[in-house]
Amino acid sequence: MIARFAxxxxxxxxxxxxxxxxxxxxxxxxxxxxxxxxxPAGGSTDILARLIGQRLSERLGQQFIIENRPGxxxxxxTESVVRAAPDGYTLLLVNPANGINATLYxxxxxxxxxxxxxxxxxxxxxxxxxxxxxVPAKTVAExxxxxKANPGKINMASSGIGTSVHLSGELFKFMAGVDLVxxxxxxxxxxxxxxxxxxxxxxxxxxxxSIGHIQSGKLRALAVTTATRSDALPDVPTVSETVPGxxxxxxxxxxAPRGTPPSVIEKLNTEVNLALxxxxxxxxxxDLGGVPMPVGADDFGRLMADExxxxxxxxxLSGAKVE
Numbered sequence: 001m002i003a004r005f006a007x008x009x010x011x012x013x014x015x016x017x018x019x020x021x022x023x024x025x026x027x028x029x030x031x032x033x034x035x036x037x038x039x040p041a042g043g044s045t046d047i048l049a050r051l052i053g054q055r056l057s058e059r060l061g062q063q064f065i066i067e068n069r070p071g072x073x074x075x076x077x078t079e080s081v082v083r084a085a086p087d088g089y090t091l092l093l094v095n096p097a098n099g100i101n102a103t104l105y106x107x108x109x110x111x112x113x114x115x116x117x118x119x120x121x122x123x124x125x126x127x128x129x130x131x132x133x134x135v136p137a138k139t140v141a142e143x144x145x146x147x148k149a150n151p152g153k154i155n156m157a158s159s160g161i162g163t164s165v166h167l168s169g170e171l172f173k174f175m176a177g178v179d180l181v182x183x184x185x186x187x188x189x190x191x192x193x194x195x196x197x198x199x200x201x202x203x204x205x206x207x208x209x210s211i212g213h214i215q216s217g218k219l220r221a222l223a224v225t226t227a228t229r230s231d232a233l234p235d236v237p238t239v240s241e242t243v244p245g246x247x248x249x250x251x252x253x254x255x256a257p258r259g260t261p262p263s264v265i266e267k268l269n270t271e272v273n274l275a276l277x278x279x280x281x282x283x284x285x286x287d288l289g290g291v292p293m294p295v296g297a298d299d300f301g302r303l304m305a306d307e308x309x310x311x312x313x314x315x316x317l318s319g320a321k322v323e
Contacts (some may be wrong), residue, residue: 012027028088028264029062035254037093038077040070042189043159043293044206048122048252049093055275056268064091072185073160073322075108082110087257088268092116094255096164100133101307103315104162104201105322118301119254119265120272120294123285126226126249127168127204129239130219137202140223140242143202147178155200155271156180157191159236161322167311168204168225168248170318175243195219206250207289225249231287251293251307252303253300269297 006232011251037045044069069077074097079208084090092098107238129140133152137143147154156173158166161184173180183200185191188209192199196218204208204225211232213219223231223239225248229272252289256265275281276292285292 025186029060032063033091034067035064035091035093035236036067036069036077036081038069039159039187041068042116043187044208045093045095045252046122047208052122052272052275056271059263059271072102075101079110081257082115082225082259085301087259088256088260088264090257094253096307096311097162099166099304100162100315101310103110103310103312104320111307115258116255117258117260117265118297118304119255119256120269120297121295121300123290123293124249124251125290126224126230128207128221129162129204129223129225130210130214130221131202132198133197133220134198138257140239142210143222144176144178146148146287147180151179152181154180154202157183157185157195157200157203159188159191160184160186162320163205164248164250165315167318169316172239174317175246176276211289230289232286251303265297
């Protein structure tokens with residue numbers, strides 16, 4: 001009898017907790033929301049988070065505050081979200097590094113696919129193979145010839161070890177048979193600064209953070225990394241036109257701590273997809289070279305899993321490892 005009453009009491013407590021969580025999610029959000037970006041301001045992840053975050057702030061009546069927490073190739077920011085309360089008030093800008101790091105890092109304190117719940121997709125964007133104008137190559141073929149004539153003398157910048165920017169370059173090195181020296185930075189912004197200054201010569205950057213420099217002539221785009229050309233740079237060929245079979249792209253979305261109420265995830269997914277359907281947002285994404293990715297939370301979760309599996313193969317191919 002005592003055991004039955006204890007079980008009933010426990011069941012009542014659980015029901016009260018669930019009811020309280022659901023009640024709190026009904027009026028979500030009722031105070032500001034932190035959206036963590038694991039890179040410095042100015043890179044693609046930051047640009048996309050601020051674009052969508054502003055629209056969410058306008059529609060939901062609470063500020064979506066972009067919090068830049070760079071370090072450890074996105075892991076510091078990700079872990080801060082994993083450890084946060086699963087109440088919808090701490091979110092993560094999910095990007096390829098999350099899937100890549102699952103294989104790249106040997107001692108992570110979290111499991112990305114288990115600990116981060118998929119909320120919504122935002123966009124897919126090509127990376128762009130770009131060089132400082134001082135580099136004599138004007139095509140991918142010319143760059144390959146230049147690199148083979150100067151093995152180990154050309155510096156390849158990236159936004160960090162294991163990012164899609166890094167591994168897009170590693171895949172190119174392997175498939176083109178060239179020897180480039182990888183120089184990792186803490187985000188795209190400082191890497192671009194050195195590429196513009198000539199301290200490094202080539203980068204496979206996410207298009208949103210580089211397109212302005214390309215259009216102004218400060219950087220020269222040799223190719224985009226997707227299987228088809230980008231509408232944002234229609235005259236720029238794909239890498240695969242010179243290196244058959246090459247393909248890489250970046251993807252971005254919203255995640256939350258595992259255990260976040262389904263009603264909150266559904267609300268955020270709906271609002272992000274409404275933002276992506278807005279012609280103004282569409283135009284801004286297109287200007288950045290991005291293609292909107294309005295999908296359900298489950299579909300985005302499957303994409304996260306598929307991309308984690310895909311890039312695991314490239315990590316192993318490159319031999320890159322971080323403790």
